Amino acid sequence: MKNQAMGLGLVAGLALALAACSGANGEAAVSVEDVEDKRGETFAQVLAQDPSLSIAANALKQTGLMGALDGKASTTIFVPTNAAFEALDEQTGKLLAQPQNSAIAAAVLRNHMVPGVLDIEAINKAITQAGGEASVANFGGGVLTLTNKAGGLAVQDASGRKAAIPGRVTSVGNGALIAIDAVLVDPALLPASPKP
Numbered sequence: 001m002k003n004q005a006m007g008l009g010l011v012a013g014l015a016l017a018l019a020a021c022s023g024a025n026g027e028a029a030v031s032v033e034d035v036e037d038k039r040g041e042t043f044a045q046v047l048a049q050d051p052s053l054s055i056a057a058n059a060l061k062q063t064g065l066m067g068a069l070d071g072k073a074s075t076t077i078f079v080p081t082n083a084a085f086e087a088l089d090e091q092t093g094k095l096l097a098q099p100q101n102s103a104i105a106a107a108v109l110r111n112h113m114v115p116g117v118l119d120i121e122a123i124n125k126a127i128t129q130a131g132g133e134a135s136v137a138n139f140g141g142g143v144l145t146l147t148n149k150a151g152g153l154a155v156q157d158a159s160g161r162k163a164a165i166p167g168r169v170t171s172v173g174n175g176a177l178i179a180i181d182a183v184l185v186d187p188a189l190l191p192a193s194p195k196p
Contacts, residue, residue, distance in 0.1 A: 035119065036170040043069040043077070046172050053179065055085040056109075062099060063106035069113075075175040076118040077109075078144070078155055078163065080183040092187040108185045111140035111157060117176050119169055124148055144184070159186035 047057035060066040096105045126134040145156045153165040163182035170177040
């Protein structure tokens with residue numbers, strides 16, 4: 001109960017920090033150089049233009065999550081690159097790619113999605129204000145932890161799986177895409193692939 005209260009406090013702290021970084025129109029301030037402004041486009045349009053994110057784009061379509069992303073609510077998704085998906089062990093990669101496992105893939109992808117519009121400046125400010133780690137609730141019902149240590153900016157899930165955030169952000173019509181270098185999933189928590 002104590003840990004849950006602490007987690008909720010950190011999530012609330014991040015929300016306050018993000019609000020403090022927002023402009024008068026409610027949009028998050030952006031100060032990182034590697035930011036593309038594509039606010040006139042949807043998540044689907046932006047992902048279709050980036051071949052390095054094609055695996056995530058296909059998974060979002062296959063699971064039906066692309067439609068949710070392109071809805072009215074503001075969302076930020078930490079998008080694993082193709083290289084991140086390809087680095088998964090063979091069994092996990094196959095499990096997530098099979099159409100019959102779309103519910104499992106959707107659960108994994110929801111863990112990469114958070115409400116609101118994040119950018120690097122807001123994330124760094126929240127981390128500083130939270131004393132080194134800031135947490136935000138994801139759409140999978142868990143919490144992502146954001147840190148900026150010697151290895152650079154990173155996001156971590158509850159299982160301890162960590163991904164680096166190189167600083168590549170794309171603003172879209174109702175949110176943001178932040179590319180990451182790992183898929184936030186613990187293969188040990190996934191069901192085993194059925195034998196052929």
